Amino acid sequence: MISRETLTEAIDAELNVSAFKDYTVNGLQIEGSETVTRVLSGVTACQALLDEAVAWQADAVLVHHGYFWKNEPVAITGMKQRRVSTLLKNGINLWAYHLPLDAHVTMGNNACLGRRLGLQAERCLDGELGKGLLWFGRPEEPLDSDMLASRVESTLGRRPTVVQGHTGEIERIAWCTGGAQDMLASAAEAGAQAFISGEISERTTHMAREMGVTYISAGHHATERDGVRELGEWIAARFGVEHRFVDIDNPA
Numbered sequence: 225m226i227s228r229e230t231l232t233e234a235i236d237a238e239l240n241v242s243a244f245k246d247y248t249v250n251g252l253q254i255e256g257s258e259t260v261t262r263v264l265s266g267v268t269a270c271q272a273l274l275d276e277a278v279a280w281q282a283d284a285v286l287v288h289h290g291y292f293w294k295n296e297p298v299a300i301t302g303m304k305q306r307r308v309s310t311l312l313k314n315g316i317n318l319w320a321y322h323l324p325l326d327a328h329v330t331m332g333n334n335a336c337l338g339r340r341l342g343l344q345a346e347r348c349l350d351g352e353l354g355k356g357l358l359w360f361g362r363p364e365e366p367l368d369s370d371m372l373a374s375r376v377e378s379t380l381g382r383r384p385t386v387v388q389g390h391t392g393e394i395e396r397i398a399w400c401t402g403g404a405q406d407m408l409a410s411a412a413e414a415g416a417q418a419f420i421s422g423e424i425s426e427r428t429t430h431m432a433r434e435m436g437v438t439y440i441s442a443g444h445h446a447t448e449r450d451g452v453r454e455l456g457e458w459i460a461a462r463f464g465v466e467h468r469f470v471d472i473d474n475p476a
């Protein structure tokens with residue numbers, strides 16, 4: 225059993241939260257019990273995840289996508305009321321880490337995705353490693369667009385949407401988990417022959433073709449499962465709390 229305050233400070237420090245400008249609050253978003261023994265993690269603090277936390281008698285929920293996004297309606301009504309009241313009624317703390325958890329050098333979503341796909345990270349195109357979100361590097365062995373797409377599919381267990389803008393071998397590759405399709409232009413400018421992110425827009429197809437970059441839309445949810453799970457494991461190993469990751473299926 226460890227205090228909520230100790231854990232919050234430790235996670236905030238490890239993820240260097242104060243260094244990020246974000247469109248949401250990073251850290252403790254909803255205050256629950258003062259001590260923590262069981263942490264349930266998941267990608268998004270949706271009702272299904274909260275129900276799992278209640279059933280498992282967790283005292284904290286740890287997510288990548290929490291609440292209180294800039295420009296969302298502020299009133300706590302409807303769906304939001306049900307979520308918040310589930311947490312408050314059951315004394316469950318809610319920790320949410322957005323950009324800091326995308327950027328972390330070892331536990332971040334981008335670090336995890338690169339590792340799992342066998343990509344060698346060299347640098348970030350939008351800031352130093354540890355702060356940047358757009359990662360850039362090389363495949364560990366030579367591959368082409370088809371091989372990369374099938375590696376993404378077998379690694380993430382989801383068939384990606386692929387726009388083959390580049391033919392031949394891929395030697396330079398960029399990636400950013402989540403909804404970063406509009407970073408394609410920056411990736412192309414830096415010389416990437418392939419770019420992997422989570423989502424795709426109609427315009428992305430034309431950009432990829434005309435910029436000569438293979439674009440792989442690998443799933444927002446699918447590319448962002450690993451960071452929060454790794455962070456949960458880190459908390460468990462360091463502070464001796466129980467941790468369980470729950471994957472609430474999401475095709476997006």
Ligand SMILES: [Zn+2]
Pocket residue numbers: 289401402403444448
């Ligand atoms: Zn996301």
